[in-house]
Amino acid sequence: MSLIETKDLSKIYGAGESEVRAVDGLSLEIDKGEFLAITGPSGSGKSTLLNLLGCLDIPTSGNVYIDGADTSRLSSAELTRVRREKVGFVFQEFNLLPVMTALENVKLPLHYLGVASKEREVRASESLAKVGLERRARNRATELSGGEKQRVAIARALVTNPALVLAEEPTGELDTTNTCRIIEIMRVLNGELGQTFAIVTHDPMVAKYAMRVISLRDGKVDTDEKQDAAVPACDDNKTI
Amino acid sequence: MLTVLGIVVGIFALTVLGGLSARLNQQVKGARDWFTSAITVVPSGGSLFGGEGKYFELSKAKEIEAVPGVKSAAAGIGVMVGDSGGFSFGAPDLIIGTDMSRSGDLLKKLAVGQGRIIQPGERGKVVLGSNLAEKLNAKAGGKVDLKGVPFEVIGIYRPTLSAPDQFAFVSYEDAINLFRKANPFFQARNIAGVIYVLPDPGVNAETLSSRIAAAVGSVRVISPAEAEKQISQFSLIFNAILLGIALIALIVGGLSIINTMVMSVSERTREIGLKKAVGAETRTILGEYLLESAMIGLLGGLVGTGAGIVIIAILNQVTVAKQVTVFTVRPLVIIGPIIFATILGALAGILPALRAARLNPVESLKED
Numbered sequence: 001m002s003l004i005e006t007k008d009l010s011k012i013y014g015a016g017e018s019e020v021r022a023v024d025g026l027s028l029e030i031d032k033g034e035f036l037a038i039t040g041p042s043g044s045g046k047s048t049l050l051n052l053l054g055c056l057d058i059p060t061s062g063n064v065y066i067d068g069a070d071t072s073r074l075s076s077a078e079l080t081r082v083r084r085e086k087v088g089f090v091f092q093e094f095n096l097l098p099v100m101t102a103l104e105n106v107k108l109p110l111h112y113l114g115v116a117s118k119e120r121e122v123r124a125s126e127s128l129a130k131v132g133l134e135r136r137a138r139n140r141a142t143e144l145s146g147g148e149k150q151r152v153a154i155a156r157a158l159v160t161n162p163a164l165v166l167a168e169e170p171t172g173e174l175d176t177t178n179t180c181r182i183i184e185i186m187r188v189l190n191g192e193l194g195q196t197f198a199i200v201t202h203d204p205m206v207a208k209y210a211m212r213v214i215s216l217r218d219g220k221v222d223t224d225e226k227q228d229a230a231v232p233a234c235d236d237n238k239t240i
Numbered sequence: 241m242l243t244v245l246g247i248v249v250g251i252f253a254l255t256v257l258g259g260l261s262a263r264l265n266q267q268v269k270g271a272r273d274w275f276t277s278a279i280t281v282v283p284s285g286g287s288l289f290g291g292e293g294k295y296f297e298l299s300k301a302k303e304i305e306a307v308p309g310v311k312s313a314a315a316g317i318g319v320m321v322g323d324s325g326g327f328s329f330g331a332p333d334l335i336i337g338t339d340m341s342r343s344g345d346l347l348k349k350l351a352v353g354q355g356r357i358i359q360p361g362e363r364g365k366v367v368l369g370s371n372l373a374e375k376l377n378a379k380a381g382g383k384v385d386l387k388g389v390p391f392e393v394i395g396i397y398r399p400t401l402s403a404p405d406q407f408a409f410v411s412y413e414d415a416i417n418l419f420r421k422a423n424p425f426f427q428a429r430n431i432a433g434v435i436y437v438l439p440d441p442g443v444n445a446e447t448l449s450s451r452i453a454a455a456v457g458s459v460r461v462i463s464p465a466e467a468e469k470q471i472s473q474f475s476l477i478f479n480a481i482l483l484g485i486a487l488i489a490l491i492v493g494g495l496s497i498i499n500t501m502v503m504s505v506s507e508r509t510r511e512i513g514l515k516k517a518v519g520a521e522t523r524t525i526l527g528e529y530l531l532e533s534a535m536i537g538l539l540g541g542l543v544g545t546g547a548g549i550v551i552i553a554i555l556n557q558v559t560v561a562k563q564v565t566v567f568t569v570r571p572l573v574i575i576g577p578i579i580f581a582t583i584l585g586a587l588a589g590i591l592p593a594l595r596a597a598r599l600n601p602v603e604s605l606k607e608d
Contacts, residue, residue, distance in 0.1 A: 080522075084519025084520075095514045097514070108518055112515070112520040156518070
């Protein structure tokens with residue numbers, strides 16, 4: 001069974017003359033454990049689709065099923081619960097809380113999940129270790145480099161062990177070396193943990209290393225291709 | 241940190257202005273309490289507070305005492321402690337010389353804190369009101385200079401929070417000497433500036449006042465009710481000033497708190513968006529920011545009030561040298577601003593938090 005399924009999904013902004021069909025009758029299925037890149041020109045609806053998949057937004061019409069459950073008609077409180085339990089987010093601008101340490105940032109979703117303090121500490125440390133940042137756990141977010149920040153953000157997205165990790169331009173603010181490293185980390189974790197990754201990106205490098213690339217145009221699927229991509233081999237000496 | 245500072249500034253202003261306001265209030269109330277406790281008889285043309293330079297013969301006291309229903313009539317003469325012409329709120333610092341053999345009943349209204357009161361016939365001795373004693377740094381048994389003349393302090397009254405707190409009580413003879421010293425061209429002999437009259441028990445002070453006025457010529461009798469009226473008129477302007485100060489303080493303090501809290505929480509719309517994205521419920525977020533705003537308000541309130549009290553203490557130290565106390569610290573002046581800051585801080589923080597928490601996380605994450 002697919003992890004995510006959308007049926008005739010639409011998101012329409014405005015009305016009449018100024019109506020924008022950001023996502024327009026889009027149907028697709030994403031299986032568990034996929035590593036998916038969603039590409040397409042600006043305004044093709046990538047971000048809107050990601051928000052709909054991640055329960056950050058509700059569709060105008062159509063349905064989104066996560067684990068077979070329809071999320072398209074849920075209240076905002078119910079959507080919050082789905083996000084908390086099933087989805088991890090990675091943003092272009094990292095969105096770490098600057099006054100907190102790396103570890104505290106990673107702990108944050110566990111806090112809202114009601115995980116006990118000691119267990120939060122353990123799980124957040126493990127998650128930081130997965131992205132290779134255990135040494136930076138006590139550093140404030142502001143003291144980290146861009147690549148490190150994004151790795152903390154990935155650790156934060158993974159700490160609740162969500163079924164789905166959604167990333168929006170995760171490499172948009174990173175140089176090539178760090179981009180490679182972030183893709184590598186995500187690919188490795190995808191392989192090890194079996195979590196589903198859907199990444200909205202402009203970056204051809206991300207698309208190159210994805211197992212499936214969906215290209216959108218005008219809110220509809222333009223192309224949908226599976227590929228046998230290798231995990232990138234980054235030059236570790238040059239990272240961070 | 242800047243947020244706390246903004247609140248500190250507002251609360252600091254509130255505390256200092258509150259202290260000023262409390263002081264003015266206390267002065268006016270003090271004057272009222274004292275002057276309405278007895279019938280005040282002044283020379284005709286004089287007023288409750290004197291200062292017109294009018295005096296009458298000491299013998300008027302005897303005439304008044306002869307009026308039925310009068311328990312005692314104590315003649316007194318007042319000399320300003322400081323330079324004449326000085327301005328003071330409420331009751332001025334006065335050296336009061338009274339006929340000790342007759343003023344006993346009046347002075348019984350005051351409780352002695354240290355030492356004892358002056359006995360009839362004693363000279364060169366003074367009993368100080370509590371505020372004046374503090375200003376002059378005097379203790380019972382010590383010495384003070386009043387207008388250049390040394391006096392032995394034999395007693396200090398307990399604080400009454402009324403006019404006598406600023407008074408120095410000396411014998412009539414000593415006061416006359418001081419008066420002559422201060423007014424060298426005034427051939428003063430057996431004069432009084434004021435006569436305080438206490439009615440017999442059960443005698444209505446108002447009817448007694450009219451009786452005295454009818455029986456004794458060329459005096460003005462100010463009954464407690466009239467004194468109240470005069471002071472009310474006099475204090476009307478003060479009340480207006482007090483109200484104005486209180487309003488300014490509340491507005492300055494309140495706006496400062498609201499502004500800083502709203503700004504600081506609005507700046508964190510993105511943070512709230514992120515928290516929602518990772519699964520925080522709206523009410524969880526509201527709880528977090530309510531607590532935080534209240535704590536910031538409390539902290540700002542504590543620091544601001546502390547700073548205000550320190551400044552008040554310093555200013556009072558400075559002005560004590562000029563024998564004026566400008567500020568009073570009262571429990572309300574301390575606790576009021578702290579509670580005000582906490583509650584207002586919480587409210588001012590919760591509104592932008594509510595706005596941000598209600599936003600779709602996609603929207604709030606876009607905001608800078």
